[in-house]
Amino acid sequence: MPKIIAILNGKGGVGKTTTAVNLAANFAQEQKVILIDADIQGSASWWFGRNQNGMGFDLSQETNPKLLSDLTKLTGYDLVVVDTPPALRSEALATVVAIADYLVLPTPPAAMDLAVLVETVRKAVTPVGVTHRVLLTKVDTRSLGEAVEAQNTLMRLGIPAFKTFIRAYKAHERAALEGVPITQWRGKHAREAESDYRRVANELQLDWRK
Numbered sequence: 001m002p003k004i005i006a007i008l009n010g011k012g013g014v015g016k017t018t019t020a021v022n023l024a025a026n027f028a029q030e031q032k033v034i035l036i037d038a039d040i041q042g043s044a045s046w047w048f049g050r051n052q053n054g055m056g057f058d059l060s061q062e063t064n065p066k067l068l069s070d071l072t073k074l075t076g077y078d079l080v081v082v083d084t085p086p087a088l089r090s091e092a093l094a095t096v097v098a099i100a101d102y103l104v105l106p107t108p109p110a111a112m113d114l115a116v117l118v119e120t121v122r123k124a125v126t127p128v129g130v131t132h133r134v135l136l137t138k139v140d141t142r143s144l145g146e147a148v149e150a151q152n153t154l155m156r157l158g159i160p161a162f163k164t165f166i167r168a169y170k171a172h173e174r175a176a177l178e179g180v181p182i183t184q185w186r187g188k189h190a191r192e193a194e195s196d197y198r199r200v201a202n203e204l205q206l207d208w209r210k
């Protein structure tokens with residue numbers, strides 16, 4: 001049975017699809033990976049569809065909760081990454097959370113974004129008891145202190161967070177427009193942006209070994 005990682009947040013525009021695509025690409029360097037686009041907006045599918053040469057992993061678009069519940073029976077893959085819809089009351093989201101082995105919750109460090117994130121954890125994550133971590137995204141490199149403060153806030157609330165920040169680089173937007181994950185992009189700040197997601201993948205693997 002493959003491991004299932006769900007990427008979720010009850011709010012859009014937080015770097016959810018960017019995280020799903022780039023984590024899938026990182027893990028696909030050593031494992032057989034499929035990304036499931038369960039978001040009705042289909043952002044991951046749009047991104048994937050722009051690349052004629054592939055991203056190193058497979059993609060399937062599926063929003064039907066009944067079919068999503070069968071992901072645990074999927075064969076031929078080591079890892080399933082699911083990009084979920086940004087809606088806490090979504091049946092598709094609830095289905096994926098219930099079967100996931102691990103949840104990654106991306107959020108910018110701004111106070112309003114954190115407030116929505118905390119609500120997501122309390123309503124959609126804590127009740128099912130799935131292992132999870134918050135990933136701070138879109139972090140301004142000129143004000144890293146905001147991200148550190150956000151981490152401290154999460155710690156006080158008893159919500160685990162990744163040590164790694166995803167710094168805000170134009171490289172992420174440009175990679176998406178070109179239809180490639182950050183691992184394949186070669187422009188300005190590409191290596192810095194790639195290293196952030198590589199460190200997140202490493203943290204995830206350390207969690208799995210515990």
